[in-house]
Amino acid sequence: MRVLGIDPGLTRCGWGVVEGRPGSRPTALGVGVVRTNPELDLELRLLEVHTAVTALLREHRPTAMAIERVFHQNNKGTATGTAQAAGVAALAAAQADVPVAWHTPSEVKAAISGNGRADKDQVTLMVTRVLGLATAPKPADAADALALAVCHVWRGPAQDRLRVAAIAGGIGAPVRATTLPRWTGISR
Amino acid sequence: MRVLGIDPGLTRCGWGVVEGRPGSRPTALGVGVVRTNPELDLELRLLEVHTAVTALLREHRPTAMAIERVFHQNNKGTATGTAQAAGVAALAAAQADVPVAWHTPSEVKAAISGNGRADKDQVTLMVTRVLGLATAPKPADAADALALAVCHVWRGPAQDRLRVAAIAGGIGAPVRATTLPRWTGISR
Numbered sequence: 600m601r602v603l604g605i606d607p608g609l610t611r612c613g614w615g616v617v618e619g620r621p622g623s624r625p626t627a628l629g630v631g632v633v634r635t636n637p638e639l640d641l642e643l644r645l646l647e648v649h650t651a652v653t654a655l656l657r658e659h660r661p662t663a664m665a666i667e668r669v670f671h672q673n674n675k676g677t678a679t680g681t682a683q684a685a686g687v688a689a690l691a692a693a694q695a696d697v698p699v700a701w702h703t704p705s706e707v708k709a710a711i712s713g714n715g716r717a718d719k720d721q722v723t724l725m726v727t728r729v730l731g732l733a734t735a736p737k738p739a740d741a742a743d744a745l746a747l748a749v750c751h752v753w754r755g756p757a758q759d760r761l762r763v764a765a766i767a768g769g770i771g772a773p774v775r776a777t778t779l780p781r782w783t784g785i786s787r
Numbered sequence: 788m789r790v791l792g793i794d795p796g797l798t799r800c801g802w803g804v805v806e807g808r809p810g811s812r813p814t815a816l817g818v819g820v821v822r823t824n825p826e827l828d829l830e831l832r833l834l835e836v837h838t839a840v841t842a843l844l845r846e847h848r849p850t851a852m853a854i855e856r857v858f859h860q861n862n863k864g865t866a867t868g869t870a871q872a873a874g875v876a877a878l879a880a881a882q883a884d885v886p887v888a889w890h891t892p893s894e895v896k897a898a899i900s901g902n903g904r905a906d907k908d909q910v911t912l913m914v915t916r917v918l919g920l921a922t923a924p925k926p927a928d929a930a931d932a933l934a935l936a937v938c939h940v941w942r943g944p945a946q947d948r949l950r951v952a953a954i955a956g957g958i959g960a961p962v963r964a965t966t967l968p969r970w971t972g973i974s975r
Binding site for chain 1: 828829830831833834837857858866867870871872873874875877878880881882886887889
């Protein structure tokens, strides 16, 4: 399983690619930050984020994207821009036929450090240790994106099992999944 | 001036195309609503909105897009989805090289009815009268999108003049505008 983690933002959008499976030490394949010019019009900044994420999807061919689910109560001034950056990243994934998972900051912190209230330094420290990196990834947005990807590598399959169980029970079935049985046994 | 107005949303995204200039009666060229299936995964709903808005840009060739600027305080539950829908609409405009303007609901209400606190019925009534429509556009999202486009036709040029004045004074100059002189006289 190869996951592209995205810590969405307009000024700094963190990204990290991690490969692995539950119960084993994951490997970091890439990490970085997409920056856009604050003096550009909003739609051009969104275009920059979308273009950069599309390029990352082509380069790293992840099997899933994990994006931080941010609640707008946290940081009022930048919440709309953050949501829009997350939206164009999710769009890029849909256009590349890569499924998207959303994880809250506390889910990510709990997965990587065992403490849902860990601070930024603790998250960076644990990401560095878990991935066996020689130096800590900087800035914090890059470390957070790696943490998101690790969280999804470790927790994603469990979430997928829950979703399959929900679909089997007819609960909250996504349309894409419910139409899958029609294709069973048909070679594509 | 031809404006594509967008009242962003995931469940219902209103759109309306209006042609005209300040001080004259504008003409409606098209109106409608893009709906996405709430059972689809979020990234697929954003893909539907982006694809539909891209098709509208190709069909109507507007000179500008006007999107409602929503503040997340208004409707907490759907604010993130609304911001993301607005984000992928703005992205579609940037990809088509169409500039985007953002207007608040009170700006639109004041422009169309003279009252920044007009209710939905009043906005629909005034949109119907101003555009000389035989029947009122429905649902409200479609009427709101037409009102946005009318607002931008009437107010847009004034905003552009303010922007040009600001750029001339070196204030808040968008990079796209400031880099334009480099291309002056060069055929592309």
